[in-house]
Amino acid sequence: MSNTIFEEQATVLAHITHPGDQFVLRLQAPKTALTAKPGQFVHLRVSPERALRRPISIMLTDPEKGTVDLLYKAIGEGTRLLTERKCGDLIPMLGPIGQPFDLSDHDKRYILIGGGVGIPPMIFAADHLQGKADCIVFAGSEVPFPFALKPATTLLPGIQGNTILTISSLEERGIDARLASNAGLYGCYQGHVPDLARTYLSALSAQERDRCVLLSCGPHPMLHAVARLGRDMQLPTFLSLEEHMACGIGGCAGCVVKTIEDGREKYRRVCVDGPVFAADLLPEFA
Template sequence: MSLKSHRNTILVEEAKILAHDTYKSDQYVLWVSAPEIAALATPGSFAHIQCDSSLPMRRPISIMRADPKQGWLEFFYKAVGTGTQLLAKKAVGETISLMGPIGQPFQLDSKYPRPLLLGGGVGIPPMIFLADLLRHNIYYKPLVLMGSEIPFPFQQKPSQYIVSGLPSEVIGAMPLLENWKVPNRLASFQGYPGCYEGYVTDLARFWLTSLSAPQRQEVALYACGPHPMLAATAKLANEFNLPCQVSLEEFMACGVGGCAGCTVKVHTEQGPAMKRVCVDGPVFDARFVFT
């Protein structure tokens, strides 16, 4: 994928902040009006955000939701460095510069009507975006599993949907997904009520083991999160012989493929190659990244 192939699809837009909510552990949900980017955004894509006029380097943040009709975007991020700490100070009514949407999105395959979505920490947003897409297609029956070692950026609630194959005491769920009628469960080592005590990939294994062989043949894995979680997800996919796509997290400078500062080594059918996470990814076939 060349930078030229993204011409006319990566836009720069001044976005007005509509809401900016704060959660525990320096977590934020940012809601902005950006109709041009919202019209093109897809699950797995991100925006390169100018956090403050005093900081020329932009920061890549995954898109959590997009409404092309109403023209808004929603982001979830954690303030961990200078850029995101400056972004956290932005108030409703202010404008910020967005560049996007950037990146290759998740690809659905009708051969696998049971998508299993795994999100960890700040890797949760792309899974929300993907679930939003899937809920509008009755052919797919997604299950979303999310893990975090800090408080979730929402008030969890007991799920109203039974998920066969999961421990009966694991009932913690995200209200937004519940409202969408998308089955989901939470995992953590922090002892949060209703959450699975362990890694989100262990919860996924628990569910996959409960399926019959024909049911497992309908499953495809989609994941975003920290590198160790993605490696465990790839191992899980290999264990059960499942297709798997992962969205990588990487430090980025330009965000549009020009600087090649976010390259990772992947294994293609033609042999080893260096790929840019920003425009060649961030979504890759897990087989090519983890061997």
């Protein structure tokens, strides 16, 4: 583990506030930037006064510049302390941590479904897949999206009406995306993001649908819906779980989840055995 997880004093390069208590944090962390893979996370010490770190998914890296981008939402005391970090501050950080998504089969079409602060791993996966394999990002939020948006220039099967907006940075790189919200946000599918993905998959031919793999991160109710979608469509489905963590490196076993492997019940640590698991191994999502 010491050869794969680094302890770095990450320097804050930018810290941008977005509506809905959302924040995008750019850190100078060259070791993590060089080795991180989609689905992994970092563990930040949010304040000198708080010993316990906070896990945050990686949204993007630039290995050449040595930067790591994170998106988080201020929902508790720890993350609210993190909002006070300013440019030039040093943040003790462990990373990259966890088992990433398997993106090695370039003949597949990856359907990337993210909700809220579960969107970042999907953006990282799309960035990794660019020019290698087909992928589509479906993102859901109940507050304004913390990204520049624009009308899409491509059509997607089954998706019509007012579902017209995409994420500008993905569109500029030729990656399709569509957005969903129950908050009446303009240009979004009015409903849950797994239902938007289902609409798309249902419009594909059987041959095209069989190429698809579902990858998802987000709130547990959303992951349940994605797991159900995968079962209904008989598609491989992989979920990145979000759990409370203490040490974040597998020592405390405070983030275990039950799995069924080869017919036997086991308990796996979300931090290092995950956070990515095949949905069919998780009885909670069966």
